[in-house]
Amino acid sequence: MMIDIIVGHYNYWVVVFLMMAGFYTVISRGNLIKKIAGLNIFQTSVFLLYISIGYVSEGTTPIIDEAYMTYSNPLPHAMILTAIVVGVSTTALGLALVVRIKEAYGTIEEDEIHDQDRSL
Amino acid sequence: MIEQNLSLLLVVIPLLSAPIVAILPNGRIPWLMTLITTWTCLAIAGWQLSVVIDGSIISYELGGWAPPWGIEYRIDAVNAFVALIVSAIAAITLPYALLSVEKEIPLKQTSLFYSLFLLCLVGLLGITQTGDVFNLFVFLEISSLSSYALIAMGEQRRALTSAYQYLIMGSIGATFLLIGIGLVYVETGTLNMLDLQQRLHPILDHRTVHTGFAFIVVGIALKLALFPLHLWLPNAYKYSPSVISVFLAATATKVAVYIMLRMVFTVFSNEFVRITPTTHIFLLLGIFGVILASVAAIYQTDVKRLLAYSSIAQVSYMVLGMGLASTLGITATLVHVFNHALMKGALFMACGAMVYRVGSSRFFKLNGLGRQMPWTFTAIFIAGLSLIGIPGTAGFISKWYFMLAALEQQSWIIVLVILLGSLLAVVYVWKIVEVMFFRPAPDSAASIKEAPILLLIPMWVLVMANIYFGFNTELTVNVADTAARLLGVAAYHE
Numbered sequence: 118m119m120i121d122i123i124v125g126h127y128n129y130w131v132v133v134f135l136m137m138a139g140f141y142t143v144i145s146r147g148n149l150i151k152k153i154a155g156l157n158i159f160q161t162s163v164f165l166l167y168i169s170i171g172y173v174s175e176g177t178t179p180i181i182d183e184a185y186m187t188y189s190n191p192l193p194h195a196m197i198l199t200a201i202v203v204g205v206s207t208t209a210l211g212l213a214l215v216v217r218i219k220e221a222y223g224t225i226e227e228d229e230i231h232d233q234d235r236s237l
Numbered sequence: 238m239i240e241q242n243l244s245l246l247l248v249v250i251p252l253l254s255a256p257i258v259a260i261l262p263n264g265r266i267p268w269l270m271t272l273i274t275t276w277t278c279l280a281i282a283g284w285q286l287s288v289v290i291d292g293s294i295i296s297y298e299l300g301g302w303a304p305p306w307g308i309e310y311r312i313d314a315v316n317a318f319v320a321l322i323v324s325a326i327a328a329i330t331l332p333y334a335l336l337s338v339e340k341e342i343p344l345k346q347t348s349l350f351y352s353l354f355l356l357c358l359v360g361l362l363g364i365t366q367t368g369d370v371f372n373l374f375v376f377l378e379i380s381s382l383s384s385y386a387l388i389a390m391g392e393q394r395r396a397l398t399s400a401y402q403y404l405i406m407g408s409i410g411a412t413f414l415l416i417g418i419g420l421v422y423v424e425t426g427t428l429n430m431l432d433l434q435q436r437l438h439p440i441l442d443h444r445t446v447h448t449g450f451a452f453i454v455v456g457i458a459l460k461l462a463l464f465p466l467h468l469w470l471p472n473a474y475k476y477s478p479s480v481i482s483v484f485l486a487a488t489a490t491k492v493a494v495y496i497m498l499r500m501v502f503t504v505f506s507n508e509f510v511r512i513t514p515t516t517h518i519f520l521l522l523g524i525f526g527v528i529l530a531s532v533a534a535i536y537q538t539d540v541k542r543l544l545a546y547s548s549i550a551q552v553s554y555m556v557l558g559m560g561l562a563s564t565l566g567i568t569a570t571l572v573h574v575f576n577h578a579l580m581k582g583a584l585f586m587a588c589g590a591m592v593y594r595v596g597s598s599r600f601f602k603l604n605g606l607g608r609q610m611p612w613t614f615t616a617i618f619i620a621g622l623s624l625i626g627i628p629g630t631a632g633f634i635s636k637w638y639f640m641l642a643a644l645e646q647q648s649w650i651i652v653l654v655i656l657l658g659s660l661l662a663v664v665y666v667w668k669i670v671e672v673m674f675f676r677p678a679p680d681s682a683a684s685i686k687e688a689p690i691l692l693l694i695p696m697w698v699l700v701m702a703n704i705y706f707g708f709n710t711e712l713t714v715n716v717a718d719t720a721a722r723l724l725g726v727a728a729y730h731e
Binding site for chain 2 (some may be wrong): 140143149152156159160163166167170193196199200203206207210211214215217218221222230234
């Protein structure tokens with residue numbers, strides 16, 4: 118029973134692990150680029166969650182063919198394509214901001230930026 | 238026939254005009270194009286509200302796919318009211334933007350600036366129009382991404398770190414919302430709001446639904462700057478360009494309030510709210526938010542930051558209204574959404590005028606300037622009275638309805654919190670008045686003139702609106718009441 122829960126839902130355990138790893142990185146790291154990387158992992162875990170949701174057991178790729186009757190649900194795939202685009206633009210914007218911060222402050226460590234702001 | 242298409246036009250017009258503005262030559266032409274777009278949006282939003290105010294509904298099927306399979310834009314009085322607020326603030330901000338942007342944004346970035354402004358408007362309007370939860374997430378991200386970029390355009394380098402902080406917090410919030418939508422989708426297999434409501438009804442006790450609800454509420458609360466998730470807001474408002482402070486302070490958190498209302502009361506319905514401790518959490522966080530944010534506002538030494546903290550307190554009032562979960566409470570929330578947009582719009586415009594002339598909004602730079610810039614500071618004074626809730630101003634009407642809602646349920650603690658919040662507002666508004674009227678002006682202040690007329694007119698339009706809607710409550714209260722009933726009815730019609 119216990120084994121069933123762990124092995125049968127292994128993809129969800131991967132999702133939870135990635136989600137927590139990413140979230141922890143965002144919160145705990147002081148390096149601005151590492152934060153963005155953490156955010157990325159966090160978002161990717163959600164993509165995986167959606168793909169898992171769309172899976173239908175015994176289902177094939179959702180392309181109509183006479184040989185197959187059961188297809189995976191294509192809607193989560195479509196949604197996640199949109200979410201991936203959103204994730205990419207967030208990462209791009211975040212990294213662009215980091216470049217500008219580096220130009221303005223000369224550092225990308227959060228505590229050093231904080232010190233510079235306070236000394237003004 | 239065209240009435241059916243109004244809902245889509247409201248999104249498509251700014252969406253198409255944004256890339257056009259981006260390729261226009263820098264200078265005043267992009268501004269003119271944006272001005273025309275926002276005023277068109279205002280006209281459409283007004284028309285839309287006049288169609289649905291009698292309780293009818295506009296439903297538009299995107300691409301001809303029938304709901305619940307396709308995306309549906311479904312407009313009732315709630316959507317139309319919030320859409321009108323957003324487009325009205327955008328339309329009134331634009332005349333103000335001309336001079337302020339010329340002063341604060343480098344000339345070579347003007348067309349991109351206005352293009353981003355329009356994208357932000359698209360996102361906010363799209364949120365109000367759509368009847369599909371995933372579509373809502375996409376629009377939320379459109380408005381958020383463009384506002385991160387807009388905040389980063391502030392003059393000081395701290396604008397960059399503020400935008401970065403907002404990006405991290407905002408993305409976490411949006412991702413939480415995405416997780417919540419995914420979990421609800423697992424249980425129901427639909428994304429259409431009304432369809433969700435009906436399919437969720439028999440399974441309200443499932444644990445997945447509860448988890449999804451928690452993710453959705455926390456995600457929106459981050460966008461809403463609900464205490465204790467408000468940390469991104471003060472810096473984001475302080476360091477962004479003046480025009481963006483005005484626009485975001487008056488619209489962004491209000492739209493988040495709308496999302497919260499929609500999700501909690503339409504999608505999950507009143508019944509779900511009753512079997513979970515949702516209202517208690519709203520009330521508790523609202524109480525802490527009102528008091529702690531107001532106290533924090535008192536200790537600020539910068540007008541913009543002070544107003545930002547006051548915004549957090551005012552949003553907490555709206556959450557209190559939701560926590561009361563009665564028709565009167567929701568009416569109060571919606572009335573306050575409208576009135577708060579008027580007050581904060583006027584106040585941040587006045588801040589922008591000070592930044593235009595003085596170059597800063599820190600207290601020690603503003604000593605005694607009330608005599609140099611009488612119109613600007615009188616505007617702050619009147620809008621400040623409205624913020625406190627003095628009779629004769631719009632703020633009084635909101636406070637009055639919050640009081641009625643709290644008294645109706647005899648929750649004396651809420652009554653006390655509302656009174657205490659108003660008293661604290663007296664203190665922080667008085668702090669601004671003291672700085673500008675009662676402190677001696679430095680010699681260098683003699684050369685500072687009143688703000689240009691183009692900044693004063695939009696500011697005073699909003700100030701006058703604060704007074705007008707303090708006497709004529711027909712529009713605000715009637716519409717808010719219809720909207721609140723719709724949210725209630727939508728939940729009970731099963």
